[in-house]
Amino acid sequence: MTKAFKYQFPPGPRPLPIIGNLHILNLKRPYQTMLELSQKYGSIYSIHFGPRKVVVLSGYKTVKDALVNYGDQFGERPQVPIFEKLFEGKGIVFSHGETWKTMRRFSLTTLRNFGMGKSVIEDTIIEECQHLIQNFESHRGKPFEDNTVMNASVANVIVSVLLGKRFDYQDTQFLRLLSLINENVKLIGTPGILEKSTSNNYFSDENLVALVSNLFAAGTETTASTLRWAILLMMRYPEIQKKVRDEIKAVVGSAQPRIAHRNQMPYTDAVIHEVQRFANILPTSVPRATTTNVLFRNYYIPKDTEVITLLTSVLRDQTQWEKPDTFNPEHFLSSTGKFIRKEAFMPFSVGRRMCAGESLAKMELFLFFTSLMQKFTFQPPPGVSHLDLDLTPDIGFTTRPVPHKICALFQA
Numbered sequence: 001m002t003k004a005f006k007y008q009f010p011p012g013p014r015p016l017p018i019i020g021n022l023h024i025l026n027l028k029r030p031y032q033t034m035l036e037l038s039q040k041y042g043s044i045y046s047i048h049f050g051p052r053k054v055v056v057l058s059g060y061k062t063v064k065d066a067l068v069n070y071g072d073q074f075g076e077r078p079q080v081p082i083f084e085k086l087f088e089g090k091g092i093v094f095s096h097g098e099t100w101k102t103m104r105r106f107s108l109t110t111l112r113n114f115g116m117g118k119s120v121i122e123d124t125i126i127e128e129c130q131h132l133i134q135n136f137e138s139h140r141g142k143p144f145e146d147n148t149v150m151n152a153s154v155a156n157v158i159v160s161v162l163l164g165k166r167f168d169y170q171d172t173q174f175l176r177l178l179s180l181i182n183e184n185v186k187l188i189g190t191p192g193i194l195e196k197s198t199s200n201n202y203f204s205d206e207n208l209v210a211l212v213s214n215l216f217a218a219g220t221e222t223t224a225s226t227l228r229w230a231i232l233l234m235m236r237y238p239e240i241q242k243k244v245r246d247e248i249k250a251v252v253g254s255a256q257p258r259i260a261h262r263n264q265m266p267y268t269d270a271v272i273h274e275v276q277r278f279a280n281i282l283p284t285s286v287p288r289a290t291t292t293n294v295l296f297r298n299y300y301i302p303k304d305t306e307v308i309t310l311l312t313s314v315l316r317d318q319t320q321w322e323k324p325d326t327f328n329p330e331h332f333l334s335s336t337g338k339f340i341r342k343e344a345f346m347p348f349s350v351g352r353r354m355c356a357g358e359s360l361a362k363m364e365l366f367l368f369f370t371s372l373m374q375k376f377t378f379q380p381p382p383g384v385s386h387l388d389l390d391l392t393p394d395i396g397f398t399t400r401p402v403p404h405k406i407c408a409l410f411q412a
């Protein structure tokens with residue numbers, strides 16, 4: 001008897017023909033059902049999305065074990081029909097094997113050469129912050145929706161890095177591009193560029209177009225939603241907002257906040273980390289797949305099985321966080337007010353397929369957040385109490401805040 005026969009495929013709810021387990025899934029917030037199922041079936045279980053058998057991994061220990069210690073075995077993306085149709089295995093986020101390896105190496109080097117992690121990109125972000133501040137100021141303290149302008153501003157950073165130019169927030173072509181991201185549609189492409197290439201060269205036009213559109217899509221919505229959560233949470237918790245502003249005043253004064261200030265700003269750093277933990281922007285991460293048959297923690301998972309790493313279960317793991325469901329910057333602070341890293345902080349995932357834009361995103365979050373907090377006090381519209389602000393995430397693949405208005409009061 002081979003080893004594999006001794007081990008079972010992970011257990012799960014009994015599937016119905018054709019629909020599998022879709023009838024028990026909360027389709028608006030599927031990750032909630034997945035969390036509940038992990039309480040019943042454990043940290044490794046299976047679920048059927050229609051005919052597709054998917055393994056769900058949950059909790060800090062299991063997810064980390066899979067992504068780090070079994071990183072190669074869990075290091076692929078599944079062949080999901082909608083993604084295959086959209087991207088045809090091209091680009092980086094949903095590509096496979098050698099194409100992925102080449103595109104990943106190329107993206108990291110390109111982003112690095114264009115200044116990611118360096119001062120060039122810092123200057124680009126700071127310039128964009130100034131445009132965003134002007135836009136916020138133009139509302140003169142009156143309530144407005146920050147969704148479109150935040151997306152445009154964050155998109156401009158990646159556009160500046162990749163294409164060397166920024167767009168005006170009112171530019172109709174740019175706004176159309178942004179609305180396409182929201183619909184998760186292939187973004188950039190002119191008929192000429194998109195003509196089918198017969199070569200299997202990794203640097204074909206098609207692959208590069210898919211790559212640019214991938215980076216644009218992966219980097220915009222995620223970062224912009226996190227920043228919108230940050231503002232919403234600051235409006236909800238004015239006492240935390242005040243502490244952030246006090247720290248900015250003490251460390252930066254009226255100078256331009258820069259990454260070099262971050263080390264001296266443990267409270268602000270903790271708040272940004274806690275925003276990311278609480279916002280939990282990709283609750284099911286991006287699906288993975290096994291590259292080979294795997295024996296994992298007494299279960300047998302065959303090659304090419306789709307695997308969901310439930311990041312929400314890590315970011316709110318009761319064994320790792322003192323108050324998992326509460327917005328509490330103290331999660332990242334020592335008793336003496338020093339910033340502390342937490343292993344279970346993995347909004348960017350971990351392992352060889354983790355977010356390729358982590359350092360860019362972190363830089364953007366810090367610079368946008370501190371620049372805005374330095375200039376404005378954020379409040380809910382008149383007549384709305386901060387206690388009434390709704391922190392339930394909107395429905396969708398990413399957990400955005402529900403539509404809401406903000407008031408940005410300029411600090412003279």
Ligand code: HEM
Nearest residue numbers: 092093218219222223286347348349353354355356357361
């Ligand atoms: C707050 C902002 C962001 C969050 C929370 C985030 C989170 C994630 C997560 C959870 C994944 C899946 C990783 C995995 O499968 O293990 C991912 C993948 C990815 N992200 Fe991000 N991301 C953010 C911003 C960005 C930015 C700014 C960029 C690039 C400009 C970017 C580029 C990518 C790419 C290319 C992938 C696919 C990596 C691969 O398949 O090899 N992300 N991101």
